[in-house]
Amino acid sequence: MEHKIINGISIPLTEAEISARLVDEATWSEGAFGRSMANLRQKRNALLSSTDYLALSDNTLSSTTATYRQALRDITEGLTTKDEVEAVVFPTKE
């Protein structure tokens, strides 16, 4: 039985609440790809930021670091499904 807890007491959901819940869950499912891409970009951006200091104008960027940073920038290319996003393997910083 679908129920909610109010003040610690279990109460069955009404038909209207069950219907509204189905709509909410469909909307949530539709946004899965967008959320997974947002999470991927957040982690990618953090990793890029952690090497930003190596790309300052008074420093010569090594080819391995340049390759690493480019791979991070390219990591979202070609992704079209949530499963593809979740299967992404991040490049390793040498």
Next chain:
Amino acid sequence: MALVKLNNQSISEVTALPAVVPIGSQVLLSTATASASASLSFNSTYINSDYLVYKFEFINCHPATDNVSFTFNFSIDNGSNYNVVKTTTSFVSNHDENDSGNNFGYQDFDLAQSTDYQILARLVGTEADDNVSGSMTLFNPSSTTYVKHFTSTTNNVLSISPPSTEEMFISGYGNTTSAVNAIQFKMSSGNIDAGVIKLYGIN
């Protein structure tokens, strides 16, 4: 009453304290235990003018659906509608289990004059040991003069690869001068499979 001596083993014979002994001002009002529950709510039975501050403790809240957010909303009609306009701010700190990355900064889990449910933790997973725990404080909900400030801190195991610990800081206000008299916690999709929320009143 006979004098009871403490012997570092037990004070179980103490059944009452004199009025002059301070016993604290945080009072447990209600405990809600989820068991495949759609939501956990508290209404005007507890959220009223009895206390100036209300504190919620989230303990091992475990979702039925993977990768969901733990959320809340306010009500000004005793739970008939959970749709109070809110403006909020958020930042997070996280760290991977395998030490491959970490992050700290402002994150886009905020609301701007929105009636949406506010995220308190994200990417909560369904592994057997996954859960979110934390707390939230709500200030003077019965005021009919001021907006309704709240602050929240949660910690969660991010259900991603590699798993990470994430502390999420959310604060903001319900932008209403009507009394807030109910609050609802739920996952963004699916049930709260297990977990406890304790509600305290603080004078």
